Amino acid sequence: MTFYIDIKKFLLVILAVMIAGSAVPAYAVKVQIFKTADPEQKVAVRTLRDEAVSEAFAQALLSESIRMIPGSLSPERTEALKVAFGKHYEEYISGYKDMDVKQDKEGISVSIDVNINRKSLRDVLRKMGLFAAEDSTVETMINISNGKYPLNKDQQVKQDAEILSLMNLYALQNATVGSENENIVTFSVQHVSRKRWRGELKSVSGSWSDSGPSMEIVWRNLWEKYYGKQTAGEVMNPKAVLVVSGWFNPEGVLEFGRKLKTWDSAAQEVKLLDVEMKPTVVSASWSLEVSDQWVLRSYLNDYLPPRGLTFSIEGLTGE
Numbered sequence: 001m002t003f004y005i006d007i008k009k010f011l012l013v014i015l016a017v018m019i020a021g022s023a024v025p026a027y028a029v030k031v032q033i034f035k036t037a038d039p040e041q042k043v044a045v046r047t048l049r050d051e052a053v054s055e056a057f058a059q060a061l062l063s064e065s066i067r068m069i070p071g072s073l074s075p076e077r078t079e080a081l082k083v084a085f086g087k088h089y090e091e092y093i094s095g096y097k098d099m100d101v102k103q104d105k106e107g108i109s110v111s112i113d114v115n116i117n118r119k120s121l122r123d124v125l126r127k128m129g130l131f132a133a134e135d136s137t138v139e140t141m142i143n144i145s146n147g148k149y150p151l152n153k154d155q156q157v158k159q160d161a162e163i164l165s166l167m168n169l170y171a172l173q174n175a176t177v178g179s180e181n182e183n184i185v186t187f188s189v190q191h192v193s194r195k196r197w198r199g200e201l202k203s204v205s206g207s208w209s210d211s212g213p214s215m216e217i218v219w220r221n222l223w224e225k226y227y228g229k230q231t232a233g234e235v236m237n238p239k240a241v242l243v244v245s246g247w248f249n250p251e252g253v254l255e256f257g258r259k260l261k262t263w264d265s266a267a268q269e270v271k272l273l274d275v276e277m278k279p280t281v282v283s284a285s286w287s288l289e290v291s292d293q294w295v296l297r298s299y300l301n302d303y304l305p306p307r308g309l310t311f312s313i314e315g316l317t318g319e
Helices: 002-021 045-068 075-087 118-127 153-169 215-233 251-260 293-303
Strands: 028-036 093-104 107-116 138-145 172-174 185-193 196-203 206-212 239-247 267-277 282-290 310-314
Touching: 028 045, 045 075, 045 093, 045 107, 045 118, 075 153, 118 215, 138 153, 153 172, 153 215, 185 215, 196 215, 206 215, 239 251, 251 267, 251 282, 293 310
Parallel strands: 138 172, 138 185
Antiparallel strands: 028 107, 093 107, 185 196, 196 206, 239 282, 239 310, 267 282
16 A cells, blocks of 8 residues: 555656646747838837737737637727737746747748746736626726826827727726716826826725826726726635546646646636556546636537546536
């Protein structure tokens, strides 16, 4: 019995090392983009190259986000999310490899494998309200004031476009005059000094204030607090144990473990619990949090039986 337990511990250690060593490829997203050169604008090659690489990172994050998010996004929100990732992507990317940059007179093409920090990406998507009910919008009274710092025509057009993009990103809808909705959110941001903006958000679930060096930063901080409050108030995802059996060697456990972690829209916090080796079959179990058990079962039924594998989920109702 002691020898059997030691073998199990040894196998678990080996699998853990294999998973750690292969985690980066498992989270890699391959993207290819082309950045067109505008002949009317004299842009340095290095600047164009940097813009192309940034767009590639943003596209990788967008592609992975769409895989994670339950349901679908409107074209406007999808574009707003891509714009946001174009400005802020460093903390969600753990590295990249195989970058291939080619330039011709038409522009620059970039092909790259981007390694995504999916935990931090999932966290920020929740703070943007992207795990809320599909097609849900927040009716909001929005007031943006430039205070003693009026904008010229071009600056105003740019700010209006930024406001619209942020509204799309956080699923905000301008409240109509005389609306009877008791859950209307009041949101205001004001330019109070040359390098300081201040904002306030009031809702039935809470009130928050914030300040920062730009309208966008204050906007983002306040709505992350709002959606963070909504997420905290939701019922926690049920925890379950997934047991899969039918492999002939432990390498199959490693391969499926990587696959399981890509099903973010159905299950999160996936952890390998146990590997059991018998003379003719290998079984393994994982703990996980289930956000959509029917989607998870659909993935499992599509993936496992064709490979001669069986599964059971312990801890869920609706069997």
